Amino acid sequence: MKNYTITVQYDGTRYKGWQVQKSTDQTIQGKLQNVLQTLAGHPVEVIGSGRTDAGVHARGQVANFHLDEHFSMDEIFQWLNRYLPEDIAVIAIEEVDERFHARYHAVEKTYQYRIHTGIVPNVFERRELYDYKQPLDIEKMKKAAELLCGTHDYTSFCGNRKFKKSAVRTVYRIDVEKKGDEIRLTYSGDGFLQNMIRILTGTLIEVGNGSRELEEMTEILEAKDRARAGYTAPPQGLTLLHVTYEKDW
Missing domain, CATH: 3.30.70.660 (Pseudouridine synthase I, catalytic domain, C-terminal subdomain)
Structure with missing residues (x-):
């Protein structure tokens, strides 16, 4: 498994915040995880640098996740931007040390x-x-x-x-x-x-x-x-x- 970090932009207007919630599928973290799951074929946890409230936007949110090695960075990058909603975009992706944690570091x-x-x-x-x-x-x-x-x-x-x-x-x-x-x-x-x-x-x-x-x-x-x-x-x-x-x- 490789560890990737992404920089994410989003218009938070119609979302209930960053963090996944049981009561709604309208969260930023949830949308990212759903798209990555369709690529990987299994659940993928996306760890954000922190939570943003419902209605709050981001131009430089940072998150990380682990994914199987056979996916290239370009493939992951293109997949995310092809299938994410139009108000969420991944503007950068990078492979990082396996210990990197978007929130703790x-x-x-x-x-x-x-x-x-x-x-x-x-x-x-x-x-x-x-x-x-x-x-x-x-x-x-x-x-x-x-x-x-x-x-x-x-x-x-x-x-x-x-x-x-x-x-x-x-x-x-x-x-x-x-x-x-x-x-x-x-x-x-x-x-x-x-x-x-x-x-x-x-x-x-x-x-x-x-x-x-x-x-x-x-x-x-x-x-x-x-x-x-x-x-x-x-x-x-x-x-x-x-x-x-x-x-x-």
């Missing part, structure tokens, strides 16, 4: 959240935008973002209230930039909790619209209480841009 993930603040909707990119339609104070959002970076217990920003494991994560940076009627929040960290980026975004939006003060950011982190943070921004504005791995892999 990831050292940094970068996501971007796009907020449209103009009155006129962006018709052509509406599936990748949160159409907020209100102005936001970007300078205050930048200052608040700085306060939310670092190594912290991010329980206040976790959407899973029953989460039992450590909620300590390191957010390396949150870049806030304005491009015309759009504000882009780019998050990089060693990993993110369920709904974490969307809750961080909702909190930063509340700073930008004046309903929260900068001083609250530290208080929210220290409280370790989901009720203290802002609302959960909708999924369609969020895209996984890329995943970084240790150089050894």
Whole structure:
């Protein structure tokens, strides 16, 4: 058996997230596994770098799987792109060390959240935008973002209230930039909790619209209480841009 890694792009609009679920066949992982099973003739487990929520997109999701040696990389690559739905594409494939694990060996993930603040909707990119339609104070959002970076217990920003494991994560940076009627929040960290980026975004939006003060950011982190943070921004504005791995892999 050989170990392969693939880079996957998808429009998550009609999917229930990355992870396979018993209640639906509309998941990214499920679609990939089904197509690989038709090639291999037996079940193939596809391991993603992490889960994306229902409605969230990816431009650089990374996954790995093991497959019999008699299949060539080109054959696998062509098969995937021939039979996957039109809103999922494999843009790269590579043979890797048999020990490589897409989730365990990831050292940094970068996501971007796009907020449209103009009155006129962006018709052509509406599936990748949160159409907020209100102005936001970007300078205050930048200052608040700085306060939310670092190594912290991010329980206040976790959407899973029953989460039992450590909620300590390191957010390396949150870049806030304005491009015309759009504000882009780019998050990089060693990993993110369920709904974490969307809750961080909702909190930063509340700073930008004046309903929260900068001083609250530290208080929210220290409280370790989901009720203290802002609302959960909708999924369609969020895209996984890329995943970084240790150089050894």
